[in-house]
Amino acid sequence: MDLINQFIENYKKKLTFYENLGRISSSQLEDALQSAGIRAMVTYRIKNPGRLKSKILRRNVKRTVPYKNMKEIYEDIADLCGIRVSLYFPGDRIKVDSLISDLFQVIERKQFPEQSKPPTYNKRFRLLGQSLPGAYERGNGTAFRKTLLRCQDRDPGSFCPDACLV
DSSP states (O other), X not given: OOHXXXXXXXXXXXXXXXXXXXXXXXXXXXXXXXXXXXXXXXXXXXXXXXXXXXXXXXXXXXXXXXXXSHHHHHHHOOOSEEEEEEESSGGGHHHHHHHHHHXXXXXXXXXXXSSOOOOSSOOSSOBTTBOOTTOEEOTTSOEEOEEEEEEEESOTTSSOOSOEEO
């Protein structure tokens, strides 16, 4: 069996682990958000094995040196388990970031988009002609920003040795 298929088979055996990881971590985060008075929707998902295989194959082709072992694949694919926090009030982003940093060890942080993109059309409902600073204008006219945090549990002996994406 080649390396990528071996990785996928191994991942399939760990689906329950990732499902529990998402459920428990999202519940901890949701409780912390409620305690802090932050209104948000917290959801989680685990990566579909078929889509994961496609993603790994695409990335492997783009690499200058193909994956040599499963550890390289694990290091490259951060979102085997993903938690999404959708905020009702964008002004809570900094508080949520701090709260996540208190709950989990943040390994990596990425902002999307890196820069604000000017709208390609005139919007009807803009506050004084301005969109949210740093927001990305989607096709439907809504502002969108996201921060990806690659995290792991602060307790090295806990159930969560693998990194997850929040």
